[in-house]
Amino acid sequence: MTWHAKQAARWGASVLAIALVAGGGGYWIGQRGLTTAAGSAQAARKILYWYDPMVPAEHYDNPNSLSSMGMKTVPKYADEAPAVNSAPGVSIDPAARQNLGLRVVAAEIGSLPSSLTVTGTIDFNQRNVAIVQARSGGFVTRAYDRAPGDVVGAGAPIADIQLPEWGGAQGEFLSVKRLGSPELTAAARQRLRLLGMSEGLIAEVERTGRTSGTITITSPIGGVIQTLDARAGVTLAQGQTLAQVTGIGTVWLNAAVPEVQAGAVRIGQSASVTLAAFPGETFAGRVIAILPTAQAESRTLTVRIELANAQGRLRPGMFGNVMLGDGGGQALLVPSEAVIRTGARTLVMLALADGRYRPAEVRTGREGGGKTEIVAGLIPGEQVVASGQFLLDSEASLTGIPARPIGGGK
CATH class of the missing domain: 1.20.5 (Single alpha-helices involved in coiled-coils or other helix-helix interfaces)
Structure with a gap:
């Protein structure tokens, strides 16, 4: 080259x-x-701390940290946090708000209808019972055509009884009366009263001058004969029971109320009863007693409701559905769907004035008619989210936004 x-x-x-x-x-x-x-x-955005979105409450000061769940942390930038002076909450774009179908309602004072519906059976009114007894020893001379289960009216005859002691006492009274001594006559008349004779019978003996040791035993009240021991020829001892009659002018309905709902029941509370025997009819009653013993097998309390039964249509043993009245007056109410129950606490999602949303802890009471009573944690007029609140609550949890406590504060 x-x-x-x-x-x-x-x-x-x-x-x-x-x-x-x-x-x-x-x-x-x-x-x-x-x-x-x-x-x-990257440097233009200020990093406040590093955190795990699954555990937003844990904050770390370097990017190489691992959370308590073993997950790698991510940065939390200053421009992602709410302003220092603003209330904590979740901000939702108006378009996203519409897509989520958020619905906001106000907590308001109203009357809470009852949703406590229980079942029960009709029973006799055990406070309206008459016992028919022999006031003196004797025997039955006639038994009227009666049997247990018969419905009788007040004054209906049960049996004719011969009472020798009464006949003797009436003879002595007539003898003393003929003596003309007012003091002795008054004493003899008093003895007849003590033996159980009525004023009418004494007056008849005094008017006719004849003894009558046979009397007719009648039912003192109208009702159903429960027991009947009066049979012709039966010898009776003094105080022996001849019959037991239970009135049916009013009846009881014994309703089984779950013990978890027993706090919503009070004596004097109104009740509406429907019976399978009379479809379409409603019978009004009231709670007269809450029995003190719970049924261990069913975990229920027996609530006794009294019903009028003037026509005798309500028969013991009939089955009925009972709706108990509200018994609570006015209360602060929100839609039941707005309430979020987490197990550990109960929340609602507040809609704040600046377009933010924040969870608030509440304490609830009774429920009914799609409404829930708020006992504590809200005031009338506050806005709560009734639809889409679960998504907002999840976002608030992920971003570490605390719920407003019941006592107020931040």
Whole structure:
């Protein structure tokens, strides 16, 4: 190769080397410029701390930390946090709010209808019972055509009884009366009363001058004959029971109320009863007693409801459905669907005035008619989310927004 050829080759190699160096340098410079721009953009956003979105309450001061769940942490930037002076809450874009179908209602004072519906059976009114007894020893001369289960009216005859002691006492009274001594006559008359004779019977003996040791035992009240021991020819001892009659002018309905709902029942509370025997009819009653013993097998309390039964249509043993009255007056109410029950506490999602949403802890009471009573945690007029609140509550949990406590505060 000539000297000129060698020079040309050296010059071409130099040009190629310069081109490679220049190209490589340009790539490096370009890469360095991109890295610098990205770093500047990253540095423009201030990082407050690192956290695990699954455990938002845990904060870390470096990006290499692992949360308590073993997850890698991510940065929380200052521009993602609410302003210092603003109330904590979740902000939702208006378009997203419409897509979520958020519905907001106000907590308001109202009357809570009852949703406590229980079942029960009709029983006799055990406070309206008459016991028919022999006031003196004797025997039954006639038994009227009666049997247990018969419905009788007040004054209906049960049996005719011969009472020898009464006949003797009446004879002595007439003898003393003929003596003309007012004091002795009054004493003899008092003895007849103590033996159990009525004023009418004494007056009849005094008017006719004849003894009557046979009397007719009648039912003092109208009702159902429960027991009947009066049979013709039966010898009776003093105080022996002849019959037991239970009135049916009023009846009891014994309703089984679950013990978890027993707090909603009170004496004097109104009740509406429907019976399978009379479809379409409603019978009004009231709670007269809450029995003190719970049924261990069913975990229920027996609530006694008194019903009027003037026509005798309500028969013991009939099955009925009972709706108990509200018994509570006015209360602060929200839709039941707005209440979030987590197990540990109960929440509602507040709609704040600046367009934010924040959970608030509440204490609930009775429920009925799609409404829930708020005992504590809200005031009338506060806005709560009634639809879509579960998504907002999840977002608030992920971002670490605390629920407003029942006592107020931040």
